[in-house]
Amino acid sequence: MDNYVVMIGLEMHCEISETNTKVFSGAKNEYVDVPNSNVSAVDMAFPGVLPVVNKKAVEHALKISMILGCTQPEYMYFERKNYYYPDMPKNYQITQETKPIPVGIYGSLKFDCKGEEKTVRINNIHLEEDAASLDHYETFSTVNYNRAGVPLLELVTEPDIRSADEAVAFLETMRCIYQYAGISEADSRKGQIRCDVNVSIMEKGKDESDPKNWGTKVEVKNVNSFGGVRDAINYEIERQIELKENGTYDEMEQQTRRWDEDTFTTIFMRSKVDAIDYRYFVEPNIPKYKISNEWKESIRASIPKLANERKEIYMNEYGLSEYDSKVIVKDKSISDYYEETLKLGADPKISANWLTSVILGHLNKTETTINELFLTPNMLVDLMNMVSSGKISSKQSKEVMYKVLEEEKEPKVIVKELGVEQISDDKTIRDIVIPLLDEHPDLIEDHKKGKNTFDFFVGQVMKATRGKANPSLTSQIIREEMDKR
Amino acid sequence: MEYMSKGIKEIHDDLKSGKVTSEELVNESLKKAHKVQDKCNAFVTIIDDAKGVDVTDSLLSGIPCGIKDNYSTKGILSTGSSNTLKDYIPFFDATAITNLKNNGAVIIGKCTMDEFGMGGTGTTAHTGVQKNPWDLSRMCAGSSSGSAASVASGVYPYATGSDTGDSIRKPAAYCGIVGYKPTYGMISRYGLFAFASSLDHLGCLTRSVEDAAIVVDAMKGIDKKDMTSWDSSNIHLYESLSSDVKGKKLCYIKEICDPGNYPDASEETKQHLDNFYKTIELCKKIGMEVSEVSIDKKLLDALGSVYNIISCAEATSNMSNLTGIIFGPRVNADNYEDMMKKYRTEGFSSLIKRRFIIGSYVLQAQNKDRYFNNAQRVRRLLVDAWKDLYKEYDAVILPVGSGPAKYLDDSKNKKFTNSNILEEHLQIGNFGGFPSITIPNGFINNLPVGVNITGNCYDDINVLNIAYALESEMNYKGQIAKEVK
Numbered sequence: 001m002d003n004y005v006v007m008i009g010l011e012m013h014c015e016i017s018e019t020n021t022k023v024f025s026g027a028k029n030e031y032v033d034v035p036n037s038n039v040s041a042v043d044m045a046f047p048g049v050l051p052v053v054n055k056k057a058v059e060h061a062l063k064i065s066m067i068l069g070c071t072q073p074e075y076m077y078f079e080r081k082n083y084y085y086p087d088m089p090k091n092y093q094i095t096q097e098t099k100p101i102p103v104g105i106y107g108s109l110k111f112d113c114k115g116e117e118k119t120v121r122i123n124n125i126h127l128e129e130d131a132a133s134l135d136h137y138e139t140f141s142t143v144n145y146n147r148a149g150v151p152l153l154e155l156v157t158e159p160d161i162r163s164a165d166e167a168v169a170f171l172e173t174m175r176c177i178y179q180y181a182g183i184s185e186a187d188s189r190k191g192q193i194r195c196d197v198n199v200s201i202m203e204k205g206k207d208e209s210d211p212k213n214w215g216t217k218v219e220v221k222n223v224n225s226f227g228g229v230r231d232a233i234n235y236e237i238e239r240q241i242e243l244k245e246n247g248t249y250d251e252m253e254q255q256t257r258r259w260d261e262d263t264f265t266t267i268f269m270r271s272k273v274d275a276i277d278y279r280y281f282v283e284p285n286i287p288k289y290k291i292s293n294e295w296k297e298s299i300r301a302s303i304p305k306l307a308n309e310r311k312e313i314y315m316n317e318y319g320l321s322e323y324d325s326k327v328i329v330k331d332k333s334i335s336d337y338y339e340e341t342l343k344l345g346a347d348p349k350i351s352a353n354w355l356t357s358v359i360l361g362h363l364n365k366t367e368t369t370i371n372e373l374f375l376t377p378n379m380l381v382d383l384m385n386m387v388s389s390g391k392i393s394s395k396q397s398k399e400v401m402y403k404v405l406e407e408e409k410e411p412k413v414i415v416k417e418l419g420v421e422q423i424s425d426d427k428t429i430r431d432i433v434i435p436l437l438d439e440h441p442d443l444i445e446d447h448k449k450g451k452n453t454f455d456f457f458v459g460q461v462m463k464a465t466r467g468k469a470n471p472s473l474t475s476q477i478i479r480e481e482m483d484k485r
Numbered sequence: 486m487e488y489m490s491k492g493i494k495e496i497h498d499d500l501k502s503g504k505v506t507s508e509e510l511v512n513e514s515l516k517k518a519h520k521v522q523d524k525c526n527a528f529v530t531i532i533d534d535a536k537g538v539d540v541t542d543s544l545l546s547g548i549p550c551g552i553k554d555n556y557s558t559k560g561i562l563s564t565g566s567s568n569t570l571k572d573y574i575p576f577f578d579a580t581a582i583t584n585l586k587n588n589g590a591v592i593i594g595k596c597t598m599d600e601f602g603m604g605g606t607g608t609t610a611h612t613g614v615q616k617n618p619w620d621l622s623r624m625c626a627g628s629s630s631g632s633a634a635s636v637a638s639g640v641y642p643y644a645t646g647s648d649t650g651d652s653i654r655k656p657a658a659y660c661g662i663v664g665y666k667p668t669y670g671m672i673s674r675y676g677l678f679a680f681a682s683s684l685d686h687l688g689c690l691t692r693s694v695e696d697a698a699i700v701v702d703a704m705k706g707i708d709k710k711d712m713t714s715w716d717s718s719n720i721h722l723y724e725s726l727s728s729d730v731k732g733k734k735l736c737y738i739k740e741i742c743d744p745g746n747y748p749d750a751s752e753e754t755k756q757h758l759d760n761f762y763k764t765i766e767l768c769k770k771i772g773m774e775v776s777e778v779s780i781d782k783k784l785l786d787a788l789g790s791v792y793n794i795i796s797c798a799e800a801t802s803n804m805s806n807l808t809g810i811i812f813g814p815r816v817n818a819d820n821y822e823d824m825m826k827k828y829r830t831e832g833f834s835s836l837i838k839r840r841f842i843i844g845s846y847v848l849q850a851q852n853k854d855r856y857f858n859n860a861q862r863v864r865r866l867l868v869d870a871w872k873d874l875y876k877e878y879d880a881v882i883l884p885v886g887s888g889p890a891k892y893l894d895d896s897k898n899k900k901f902t903n904s905n906i907l908e909e910h911l912q913i914g915n916f917g918g919f920p921s922i923t924i925p926n927g928f929i930n931n932l933p934v935g936v937n938i939t940g941n942c943y944d945d946i947n948v949l950n951i952a953y954a955l956e957s958e959m960n961y962k963g964q965i966a967k968e969v970k
Contacts, residue, residue: 041577045806047570048557048579048676050711082802082848086821091805279848281857284683284799285674287713 004201004244005208006237007215008161010229011196012174015130016060016151017184023129023151024051024094031190035144043149045089050285053078057151058103060183061127062291062299064153065104067177067306068122073101075290078127078283083276086143087131095128095154097280100288102126112326113169120170121158128152133191147191153183159198159214164233168226171195172330173307179332180306188225195223197259199236201244215240216252220266223259232259235266310335318348324356333370334360340377346384354380354401362405374408375401383411389424390470396420424470426477432464433457433477437485444485454478489514490639490965493544493696500540500547507537507547507591514549514593514641521638524968525616527631529554530562530595538589544699544723546589551635551644554595555602557676558582561592565601565678566610569807569832572814579676580711581645581687581704588703593641596631601804602649602680603796604628604836606891607656611834614893617659618966619932623890626659628652629690633660636690637966643691643700647677649684650792651885651911654923657690658885658935661925661964663956664690665697665949667722668942669918670715672701673708681799684792684915692963694924694953698722701945725946728954731772735938735951736878737765740782741910751899753888754907757934760927761884764936767958768882773951775882780870785906787863792912793840794847794860800837801844807832868917875941880951882938883910885923889932911937920945922952925961931969933961 019029025042032038042049058076065072077100082092096102107122132148134141155174161167175193178186186193200215207213218240220232236257243249254272282288305313307329314325329335334355341351359380363370383400386392392400392415403414415421423429436457437444443453457478461469488496488510499505518531528551540547552558555565557575559582564570578586585592599609607615607630615630617623618638625634629646633656636644646653648666657664666688674685689700702723707716740746744758768775809815809828816831818824833841847856874881887907891898914921919939926936938955940948956962 044811046557046575046577046812047563047565047573047678047806048575048674050675052710052712080802082805084805084808084822084825086810089806089811091808092802277850279802279845279850279853281798281802281848281853284681285712 003204004241005204006162006233007159007200007202007208008163008167008233009159009198010155010157010161010167010170011198012155012157012171013130013194014153014155014174014178014184014186015147015192016057016153017192018060018182019054019056019151021054022149023054023057023127025149026052027149029150032146035142036146038146039148043089043145045091051094051283053286054151057127059299060151060181061103061125061153062296063181063303064155064178064183065107065125066296066300067181067303068104068107068109068125068155070104070107070122070125071101072104072291072296075100075288076103077288078286079280080283081278081280083278085131086141087134088148089132089145093129093131094283094286096126098124100282109170109173111170111173113166118166118169120160123156123158125153125155128154159200164230164237167197167233168230171226171229176307176330176332181303191224193224195229196221197223197229197232197236199233199240201237201240216249217254218252218266219256221256221258221269224261228259228261231264232266235264239266307332307335314348314352318352320349320352324352327356327360328352331370337370337377341381344377344381346381347388350384351380354384358398358401358405375404379404379411386411386415390422390473391415391424392420392422393471396422419466419468421468422470423465423468424473426473429461429465429469429474429477430481432461432469433474433481436460436464437478437481441485444482447482487513487639489517489549489641490963491642492693492963493548493642493699496548496642497544497546507540509537510547511535511537511549511591511593517638517640518594518635521618521635521640524621525618525625525634525638526613527597527615527634527638527640528594529564529566529597529610529612529631532561532593532595535591535593538591541589543588543703545585545703547591548589549591549593549641550585551594551596551632551641552582552592553598553629553632553645553647555598555647555678555680556582556645557678558592558595561595563595563678564611566598566612567600567832568611569809569813569828571611573812575676577676580673580706580708582676584704584706585645590703594635596629596635596644598630598632599628599652600834600837601678601800602628602647602652602685603800603840605650605652605655607631608893609834609836616893617890618968619661620890620969622892622894623932624659624893626655626886626890629656629664632690633657633662633664634966636660636692637662639965642696643689645700645704646688646690647680648686648688648915649680649796650909650915653686653688653690654911654914654921654935654937655886657923658925658933658937659890661933661935661961661966662690662692663694663697663922663924663952664688665694665701665922666914666920667701667705667945668920670711670713671705671717671720671920671945673706673711673714675708675710679799679803681796682803683799684796686915686918692965694922694949694956694962695723695726697922698726698949720945722945722949725950726953727950728957730951730954733773733880733947733951734878735768735773735775735880735882736778736874737775737882738785738910739777739779740785741883741906742777746903747901747907749901750904751888751901753929754899754901754904756929757884757886757888760929760934761936764926764955765882768955771954771958776878778874782906784863784867784870785910788867788912789905789909791860791863791867791916792909793843794856795864797840797844798848798857799844801841801848804837804841864916867913871913871917871919871939872941875944879944879947880938880940882936882951885911885935885937889929889934911939914939918942920948922948924952924956925964926955926959927961933964
């Protein structure tokens with residue numbers, strides 16, 4: 001391993017989920033469980049149908065192009081990629097190629113990998129239609145056309161990534177951007193993110209910028225989770241190093257393999273000489289159209305604050321640690337949840353503390369998302385307010401929180417059920433303290449002589465209230481009443 | 486009293502005044518349709534249960550018509566004259582059909598055509614050879630062969646057609662009627678079975694320029710389902726008709742019209758060209774200026790190749806949706822690939838398969854620049870040459886084809902030098918999307934011949950008016966085919 005440099009390039013496909021309809025048809029763009037329910041005549045390629053471009057999808061595509069610092073085209077074109085496969089009833093896909101230029105070319109993305117800043121150059125990003133999803137069984141396969149025609153963004157990086165960790169960190173950053181920019185839920189469980197991974201190795205010490213020194217490119221197709229990306233890359237690195245070590249590397253052809261999730265291996269599909277000729281040509285049914293500067297500017301202005309910007313605010317304005325800030329912004333829905341509590345008046349530090357110390361742990365343990373969480377930002381703020389107003393102690397609040405998460409009942413209900421509500425009423429406590437002092441004049445004397453009998457009285461009040469008396473208020477009242485004697 | 490051999494306006498007036506009912510027109514039309522079917526084979530489907538409709542102020546209301554079989558008609562068999570769709574009944578109407586229906590048009594039949602519009606002979610329909618009503622040993626040309634034959638035979642005053650190379654304008658000439666394709670995008674292509682999307686036009690076949698204007702007025706309109714359609718709501722073809730063409734400037738092209746270019750041409754061709762020059766004299770007589778211009782013959786010689794390359798490339802992609810799996814007669818085989826192969830091998834005529842192979846070949850990565858990209862370049866040169874003419878002239882006037890209808894038995898057709906230029910020049914109208922109309926301008930051996938007028942994009946009114954004025958100076962308006970042999 002130490003003798004080689006690994007070069008990795010990624011093709012990341014991300015469905016745009018935030019449009020009402022598909023990219024070229026009027027069918028709904030919505031993830032549903034019922035197969036073949038979001039389908040129109042256009043998706044099924046009935047004779048005579050024509051594609052109509054979804055402007056919102058183009059807008060999202062231009063938005064991500066801008067975020068990645070890419071150059072946008074002056075005119076929008078689409079191309080046909082011709083191939084026969086049951087996942088595409090037209091038997092061609094409407095997509096974009098690099099000439100004429102797609103929605104974005106030549107950008108870059110800085111991202112953090114285990115505390116180190118890395119940069120990956122983006123070769124291009126283009127807008128296309130997704131294909132239907134196929135499920136293969138032993139003797140038959142099923143086709144679900146719900147996904148056929150869903151807008152899809154394909155991002156192609158330069159081979160600037162050097163390890164599986166970097167690849168995953170890059171993908172996590174991209175997913176985060178898609179979510180923050182309101183382009184996609186980017187949920188790989190819904191199949192919204194899929195990757196092709198290009199891996200090659202070269203001897204260490206040679207000039208990495210010279211393609212002549214590069215190894216033979218192996219493309220691994222259809223990797224559908226970030227974990228899969230990590231495993232596929234590591235498998236390929238090992239496989240290719242083994243070829244180097246046993247002297248057969250040079251016989252390896254440039255090839256396409258697929259990731260097999262069952263065996264955790266990559267399997268040979270075809271070599272470069274069998275590469276499919278997609279016979280591209282410009283889609284004649286979509287006239288090229290000019291992307292006006294006004295439109296571009298309005299898209300640019302609509303880009304919301306992304307994770308990094310939010311992180312800066314959390315650190316500089318709210319005083320959170322870098323670590324906590326990072327943890328919160330990593331997932332937009334968590335960051336949104338956090339900001340919602342602030343809107344409701346929560347203290348930024350205390351709210352962040354709840355999130356990082358208890359709530360995220362709970363989500364991890366239960367494998368749920370924050371949107372599925374019973375505890376709403378409102379409830380969390382309620383709980384925090386109970387502590388700050390002295391209604392419950394901060395120690396009790398932890399107990400309440402665990403019960404809320406476990407039993408899915410509102411904090412105020414749990415507080416009542418547990419009977420942990422603190423007694424912070426002056427008169428109630430005073431009514432206990434006065435007779436108590438009356439009973440023990442000797443201990444008051446001892447106290448005045450400097451002996452510590454104070455804690456005894458506090459203990460008695462706690463005993464009488466079964467621990468519900470507000471401790472600081474109790475101490476204060478005992479002190480006042482003793483001083484009177 | 487016979488109505489179906491009259492013009493639309495006259496029929497409409499009698500419908501309005503109650504001299505005839507829509508039901509009576511439908512019965513007359515159906516009867517004639519069956520007669521023409523027996524003789525010429527003009528229909529894929531005759532709709533025997535067609536019903537008359539209420540007569541409104543719309544000129545087409547209550548009047549029968551024919552529809553080319555590549556228009557998607559809801560609930561009515563639509564085959565494109567291909568075995569691959571021999572049982573296909575669409576569940577939606579083409580936009581042009583919806584527009585016609587909204588104007589009260591009554592569909593009597595679906596007209597035979599060359600399979601999917603390919604081939605200009607009218608002989609490749611899955612239902613058999615289409616014969617010319619003037620002379621059953623001759624062809625109608627194609628691909629709108631059934632539309633032309635039925636209108637020429639007086640089955641109804643109009644039928645729809647489609648035109649990718651000259652598929653409306655050549656059959657019109659061979660059948661002695663009017664064939665008009667308006668500017669590209671004036672009529673929505675939604676629901677027209679695609680042949681070559683960038684060249685496909687919709688239009689109509691009628692027996693007068695007036696009727697052509699009325700019919701296209703009803704078919705046209707911007708359509709949100711076709712991105713290449715445009716708003717023509719301010720264009721009223723029928724209302725704008727005027728025979729005042731004094732001072733209009735026409736030109737014809739020496740390299741196409743000069744008999745000297747065709748030393749070994751047949752007697753029919755020579756007479757056809759003589760007749761053309763008589764029409765030129767007529768143009769001058771009614772006050773138009775006509776000039777002879779020159780176009781580089783090399784460019785004209787490239788016409789046919791450019792057309793073949795572009796139309797075959799687009800066709801092979803457009804028709805990859807025909808697999809017999811989602812629609813069309815599914816065939817039995819062991820797996821989906823064999824199903825598709827068998828369906829396509831058995832379903833398409835050899836002419837179409839040949840064109841698919843050409844289309845695939847010219848798009849292959851190693852051939853694309855030499856063939857497809859160069860064809861696009863030459864297309865641009867040709868269109869630019871015509872656009873230059875339109876800077877100076879209102880329209881280009883040219884003879885249609887090399888004479889009257891050709892024999893079905895090809896051995897009787899005389900081949901001669903440069904004939905391809907005469908046969909193919911109408912394709913420029915498709916390259917540029919130009920409005921183009923053919924009207925009858927005489928007889929040779931008792932068979933009709935035609936002349937074509939083509940103008941600049943969006944200049945449909947001008948083109949129609951020139952044709953309208955010329956038509957009124959000749960005696961062929963409204964003529965019905967008389968079997969001469």
